Amino acid sequence: MTTPLTWLYVPGDRPDTVAKALRTGADVVVVDLEDAVAPDRKEYARDATAELLSDPQPRPVHVRVNALDGPLAADDLRALAHLAGVAGLRLPKVTSPEQILRVARCTPHPLYALLESALGIEHAFAIAGAHPAVHGIALGEADLRADLGVRDDAGLDWPRSRVIVAARAAGLPPPPQSVYPDTRDLAGLAASCAHGRALGFLGRAAVHPRQLPVIERAYLPTEEELARAETIVKAAAAHEGAQALRDGTFIDAAVVTAAHRTLSLAARRG
Incomplete structure (x- = not known):
C-alpha cells in the first residue's frame, strides 16, 4: 500500500457506518471500540466488529481497543486476535513498553501505540522500540491536553516533536497528526495540517469523511x-x-x- 495519509475513525457499534467508511477513500479505517462507544454498547461493538472483520476487507482496517489497564481490553484482544479483516491494532493510553510486550504476546497483528499522557510522552522512544510488532506511534491530543493542562495549541508542540523524534529514532514512519475535532472548520484543519507537516508529521487522523481531502491536499507535495x-x-x-x-x-x-x-x-x- 502507498504511504497512508488519512486515517478515518468510526464507532465500532455502528457497523453500517463502518461499511460506508470503507468506501470513503480513507487510506486506513479505524474502528473504535474505546472513546466513541458508550459503556453499555461496548460488548455489542466488539461482537459487531469481530463479525464484520472476520473476512478480508477492501482496504486496511485497524481497531482501537479499550484501555490496556481496564477490564475490557483482554476480551477485545481475544476477539480480534485471528481475524482476517484486521490489519492492525491501535492501543490507547500506552504509558510503558511493558504494556506493548504483553499485547504482542497475545496477538499476531501489527501494533500502533497511542501516547495520551505525560508519562507516555516521557517513555515515547522505549514504547516505539519495545517490540518488532510496533509499526507506529501517535499522539492522542485530547487526553494529553487534559493531562498537561494545556490551554494553547502551541503548548503541545514540544510533545509533538518528542513523539516524531522517538518514532524516527526507532525506525518507524513519521506519525500521523491527532484528530482535528471541529469537523466543519476545514480552513482551520488545513492550517493545522500545514503546521503539523512543518513539524514532521505525515498524514492525519480524521473523524468525518469531509476532512479527508483537506488532509490529503495538505500533505501531498505542491x-x-x-x-x-x-x-x-x-x-x-x-x-x-x-x-x-x-x-x-x-x-x-x-x-x-x-x-x-x-x-x-x-x-x-x-
Whole structure:
C-alpha cells in the first residue's frame, strides 16, 4: 500500500457506518471500540466488529481497543486476535513498553501505540522500540491536553516533536497528526495540517469523511515542491557527490533522500 495519509475513525457499534467508511477513500479505517462507544454498547461493538472483520476487507482496517489497564481490553484482544479483516491494532493510553510486550504476546497483528499522557510522552522512544510488532506511534491530543493542562495549541508542540523524534529514532514512519475535532472548520484543519507537516508529521487522523481531502491536499507535495525534487534528483543522477544547483542551492545525500521521498509521496496523485 502507498504511504497512508488519512486515517478515518468510526464507532465500532455502528457497523453500517463502518461499511460506508470503507468506501470513503480513507487510506486506513479505524474502528473504535474505546472513546466513541458508550459503556453499555461496548460488548455489542466488539461482537459487531469481530463479525464484520472476520473476512478480508477492501482496504486496511485497524481497531482501537479499550484501555490496556481496564477490564475490557483482554476480551477485545481475544476477539480480534485471528481475524482476517484486521490489519492492525491501535492501543490507547500506552504509558510503558511493558504494556506493548504483553499485547504482542497475545496477538499476531501489527501494533500502533497511542501516547495520551505525560508519562507516555516521557517513555515515547522505549514504547516505539519495545517490540518488532510496533509499526507506529501517535499522539492522542485530547487526553494529553487534559493531562498537561494545556490551554494553547502551541503548548503541545514540544510533545509533538518528542513523539516524531522517538518514532524516527526507532525506525518507524513519521506519525500521523491527532484528530482535528471541529469537523466543519476545514480552513482551520488545513492550517493545522500545514503546521503539523512543518513539524514532521505525515498524514492525519480524521473523524468525518469531509476532512479527508483537506488532509490529503495538505500533505501531498505542491507543484513547486515536486518540481524542486525532480530537479534535485536529476542533478544527483548526473553528478555524484555534493554539489550546488544553478541557483546556488547546495545539495548532498540527505537532500537527495528527501527529494526521493517527495517524489514517492507525489506518486499518490495517480
